[in-house]
Amino acid sequence: MMTKIFIVVFGAMTLTATYLTATDVGVMEPSIKKHSVRQGSVYSRSRVGGYRRGK
Amino acid sequence: MALNETANNCPVWGAEGPSRLQYSKMVVCGYCQTSLFIEDQAVKQAGVKSVLTEIPSILELGRRFQYRNWTFEPYSRIRFDYEDGIWDEWWVILDSGVGKWISVDEGDIAVEGKIELKESPPDFDSMQVGATVGLLNQRLKVTEKNSAKCAGLEGELPEVIFPGDTHDYVHLSGPRGLILTVEYFEDKVEASKGVWIDPFDLKPI
Amino acid sequence: MAEAEAKLHTIKCTQCAAPLTLKGGHQVRSITCGYCGSVLDTKEEFKVVKQYLDRKRPPSVLELGMTGKIHGVEFTIIGVVQFQDDEYARWLEFLLFSPTHGYAWLEDDAGHFIFTRRVRDLPDKPVSAQRKSSFKARRHTFKVLEEYTISISYVEGELTWVAEVGDKVRLLDAIDPPFIYTVEKTGTEEEYSIGEYLQPEAVHEAFSIDFEPKKRYTVHPAQPYIPNPMLVAMSQAGKYFAPLALVIVIYAFFFGSGETLLRGSVTPVQFIAGAQSAPFEVKNKDSLLALHLSSPLKNAWAWFDVTVRNEQREIFSLSKQISYYSGYSGGEHWSEGSQSTRAYFKVPAAGKYTLLVTGEGGTGSRGTKPQQKALNVTVKEGVIVSRYFVILLALTMTAFLWRYIMRWRFEARRWETDEDDDD
DSSP states (O other), X not given: OHHHHHHHHHHXXXXXXXXXXXXXXXXXXXXXXXXXXXXXOSXXXXXXXXXXXXX | OOOOTGGGBOTTTOOBOOOOOSSOSEEEOTTTOEEEEEETTEEEEEEEEOOOOOOOOSOOTTOOEEETTEEEEEEEEEEXXXXXXXXXXXXXXXXXXXXXXXXXXXXXXXXXXXXXXXXXXXXXXXXXXXXXXXXXXXXXXXXXXXXXXXXXXXXXXXXXXXXXXXXXXXXXEOGGGEEEEEEEOSSOEEEEEEEEEOGGGEEEO | OOOOOOOOEEEEOTTTOOEEEEOSOTTOOEEEOTTTOEEXXXXXXXXXXXXXXXXXXXXXXXXXXXXEEETTEEEEEEEEEEEEETTOOEEEEEEEEETTTEEEEEEEETTEEEEEEEEOOOOSSOXXXXXXXXXXXXXXXXXXXXXXXXXXXXXXXXXXXXXXXXXXXXXXXXXXXXXXXXEEEETTEEEEEEEEEEOHHHHHHHTTOOSOOOOOOSOOTTOOOOOOHHHHHHHHHHXXXXXXXXXXXXXXXXXXXXXXXXXXXXXXXXXXXXXXXXXXXXXXXXXXXXEEEEOOOSSEEEEEEEEEEESSSEEEEEEEEEEEEEEEETTEEEEEEESEEEEEEOOSSSEEEEEEEEEEEEETTTOOSOOSOOEEEXXXXXXXXXXXXXXXXXXXXXXXXXXXXXXXXXXXXXXXXXXXXXX
């Protein structure tokens, strides 16, 4: 009885994993359509380069 | 051995006695508790009443029991009174037809078989509890030395014994649970070898 | 012959005249009065052999006089002995009597109940005191637990010998849960007994004890491991899904890395100015694309803007950082960051695309010029990201194994009862 419940739960988890993998949920890099202000790295003390205008 | 029909009935009551056992030499009439012995195709009254007080017991007459791969039915019981208390000797017949004695003393149950001793055992008076004796090619220890009185009978017995009869006996124990009992009667000395059985392995069926 | 009631005997204590009921059979040798602590010899007309004053009866849910059925046989509690070992752990052993099945013991050890009887079944070979050595007896294989000495600290009621406080017994225990085989050494002789662990609920029910048994905080050596039914169910379900998840993860590993569309490298001079890659063709707009950037930096960082463009325009851009620092501190090696990074993306339509890579970097913590290491760029199509199945695998494996881990821990506690504490 309890085993059946767990089988249903794990089955649902497997289906969820399949769906998420097939649709690439949460995987893709957030795209930045326009060039954004570059923040520079954590390690740099000064901003290198400047603003770039997008097209 | 077919017994004459009238000779088979209790001389006191006329109640029907047992008919079949080739072993039976002695019978206690179930109605009047009179001991009878079978001799020469006639049932003779031994004239002694034997009444057994009832105590809870693992075995019962007329019921079948199982121990491991044996099935058997008790046919008689002899009660012995000894210094510390009482015990019962049950005569049981296995399904195979073989008869055995089972000794029951509270939870201590042993199946015994008569054996011939090659060497004659020391006489009763010389046996000491705790001493070692050489018998059956082994060193055995005397664990009990006592006198037992027959306190009652029930059923059909393979031998003749009367309530009130006493005999001396000695129990010896050996390695691996071996028990040897030597019984000293007026005219003979008998020995039997025993094996302990676990009461929880003994069940009615 | 019908079952008859066992005869009961009542006597007056020869010391204090308290009424004492004798419920045992003729093997009883002594009765210790619960009121005045006098030990009376039943074979010597109840002569007072010893007297123990100022006693406190150790507490238990079991009491003298109680009756209960164990394995279908009714037993009466007729006596009790409290034992202690050399670590001062104490427990009670109650002497039981049945007119048909004789004498037995019921031990109460911190809420664990063990039903013990004398047996004549000898071990198949001499028993060694070596822990975990094994022998066979009574159709079981027993493993030796320990050899130890116990002494009596309290007696009451009827016993089959004249027991005295301070008497010592040397024992050896061997287990095959729920059974425990004990060898008792007295001089040159040995006596054997087998104990069986009884579940507390069963004992309470057998002796008509109304309340729930108290919680057990220790694991008794003979205590059988009873798995939690939920863990069993979870394990049985996990048994099917864990291999399934594993197969999928392995498949994704071998077949999910995708087809390489672009592979190239860019020098720092190039990426500072901005470098355009060779074109690459995406065959299917729904395929997941992976961009890998890597550079063997050491104690340096670099930021990259990558713009994906088709022939007409920019589609989108993304920013990624690579930084890797390492060193020694106090003799130990440390490292931080990674020499590679990865981003997943999709394009709106199949066709030709190029990448425009611009970067900056520095060395150490103040550098403003990128380290002179090339950047490797790879684009792959048809990538399968297995992370969700990896999570599923971790969960289903845990579900499958949890019950065995709990069992392993229980067995470790069973055997730790007598590990030597060296400190």
